[in-house]
Amino acid sequence: MFRIGFVFVMLLCGILALSADQACAAGSTIKIGMIAEMTGSFSDFGFNIVNGAKAYMKEHGDTVAGKKIELIVKDVGGPSPEVAKRLAQELIVKDKVDFIAGFGFTPNALAVAPIITEAKMPTVIMNAATSIITTKSPYFVRVSMTLPQTTEPMAQWAHKNGYRKIYTLVADYGPGHDSEAAFKKAFTKLGGQVVGESRVPLKNPEFGPYVQRIKDSKPQAVFVFLPAGEMPVAFMKSYNERGLAKAGIKLLTTGDVMNDNVQDALGDHALGVISTHHYSVDHKSPENKAFLAAFAKIEPQRPNYMAVGGYDGMAAIYNVIKQLKGVIDGDKAMAAFKGMKLNSPRGPVLIDPATRDAIENIYVREVKKIGSHYYNVEFETFKAVKDPGK
Numbered sequence: 026m027f028r029i030g031f032v033f034v035m036l037l038c039g040i041l042a043l044s045a046d047q048a049c050a051a052g053s054t055i056k057i058g059m060i061a062e063m064t065g066s067f068s069d070f071g072f073n074i075v076n077g078a079k080a081y082m083k084e085h086g087d088t089v090a091g092k093k094i095e096l097i098v099k100d101v102g103g104p105s106p107e108v109a110k111r112l113a114q115e116l117i118v119k120d121k122v123d124f125i126a127g128f129g130f131t132p133n134a135l136a137v138a139p140i141i142t143e144a145k146m147p148t149v150i151m152n153a154a155t156s157i158i159t160t161k162s163p164y165f166v167r168v169s170m171t172l173p174q175t176t177e178p179m180a181q182w183a184h185k186n187g188y189r190k191i192y193t194l195v196a197d198y199g200p201g202h203d204s205e206a207a208f209k210k211a212f213t214k215l216g217g218q219v220v221g222e223s224r225v226p227l228k229n230p231e232f233g234p235y236v237q238r239i240k241d242s243k244p245q246a247v248f249v250f251l252p253a254g255e256m257p258v259a260f261m262k263s264y265n266e267r268g269l270a271k272a273g274i275k276l277l278t279t280g281d282v283m284n285d286n287v288q289d290a291l292g293d294h295a296l297g298v299i300s301t302h303h304y305s306v307d308h309k310s311p312e313n314k315a316f317l318a319a320f321a322k323i324e325p326q327r328p329n330y331m332a333v334g335g336y337d338g339m340a341a342i343y344n345v346i347k348q349l350k351g352v353i354d355g356d357k358a359m360a361a362f363k364g365m366k367l368n369s370p371r372g373p374v375l376i377d378p379a380t381r382d383a384i385e386n387i388y389v390r391e392v393k394k395i396g397s398h399y400y401n402v403e404f405e406t407f408k409a410v411k412d413p414g415k
């Protein structure tokens with residue numbers, strides 16, 4: 026059916042000879058420019074986001090409303106706001122994209138806000154999770170999460186389960202500051218006490234001294250947010266070497282730290298760690314089964330929550346293209362995103378029409394060994410959680 030629509034548009038363009046007319050000028054292609062971290066020490070961000078998007082296209086085809094969908098992937102490296110800005114400009118001016126998407130890192134998303142506003146460019150955040158991002162441009166929509174959204178349930182779960190003295194350790198930038206503040210606010214409101222706080226730099230952190238400080242302050246637990254990738258693995262190494270688990274200091278984290286990609290590498294060291302997040306590979310649903318099957322056709326490696334962000338972001342974009350019958354206008358596209366419902370691999374998602382952020386379930390999970398592999402097994406659900414950061 027899409028193929029017939031595609032041929033029809035081609036014929037119409039030919040017959041009417043509408044040289045530079047928008048609907049036909051872009052030919053019959055809709056271009057989606059992706060700004061993602063494809064190389065460097067955070068390359069697993071881009072790997073997951075882009076392959077998640079490709080998995081959606083594999084499953085649903087690459088033609089929508091008669092238009093061929095083209096992905097243009099630009100590598101931003103790591104957290105590099107200046108590069109992100111240049112790439113956004115290039116995508117808009119040179120490649121003439123219809124949508125921009127991607128963004129593992131907050132600083133990259135924040136950097137493009139003035140550019141996408143000026144160009145009225147619908148821009149889909151597939152991971153970057155500092156609460157404030159969507160307030161920086163009316164052309165941002167976020168299908169992923171925010172740190173306050175995943176952190177607050179952890180503070181509530183910890184208090185309900187008897188924890189009263191907790192130390193917090195976060196990465197020293199936007200999402201880390203959000204997470205630290207959200208944890209403290211929710212935990213102290215319930216009567217808990219934050220006995221110490223550490224912020225670690227994004228670049229080459231040496232975790233030993235931080236972890237020793239945590240041990241010395243003798244909390245019942247430590248709550249940790251670090252962006253996925255090498256940092257959580259390095260933290261876990263120090264946590265084990267310095268004997269925190271043996272000292273009875275429980276590890277509570279957001280799902281970024283207990284990322285599905287590194288579970289097998291962490292092995293027994295992470296068994297029993299409790300985390301809160303919007304997605305686990307182990308989530309039991311037909312939608313997740315379909316996602317995992319589609320992803321496996323693209324890459325043999327296990328996907329993580331960023332891959333689901335890429336997949337759901339494409340689902341949202343396909344939905345908008347269908348609603349607009351293939352003729353993309355920035356304001357109409359943003360109106361179409363607002364209030365959209367997605368049957369995500371993580372569960373139901375609603376794009377809040379007021380904030381353009383995802384309202385979704387946040388799950389409490391425990392790392393368990395199933396057969397010869399390690400998983401975040403969900404055991405409790407906070408339903409339809411909104412970003413409490415706004």
Ligand code: PHB
Pocket residue numbers: 129130131132152153154155200251252253281
């Ligand atoms: C972010 O920079 O917003 C970010 C990066 C990685 C995460 C979460 C948030 O795992």
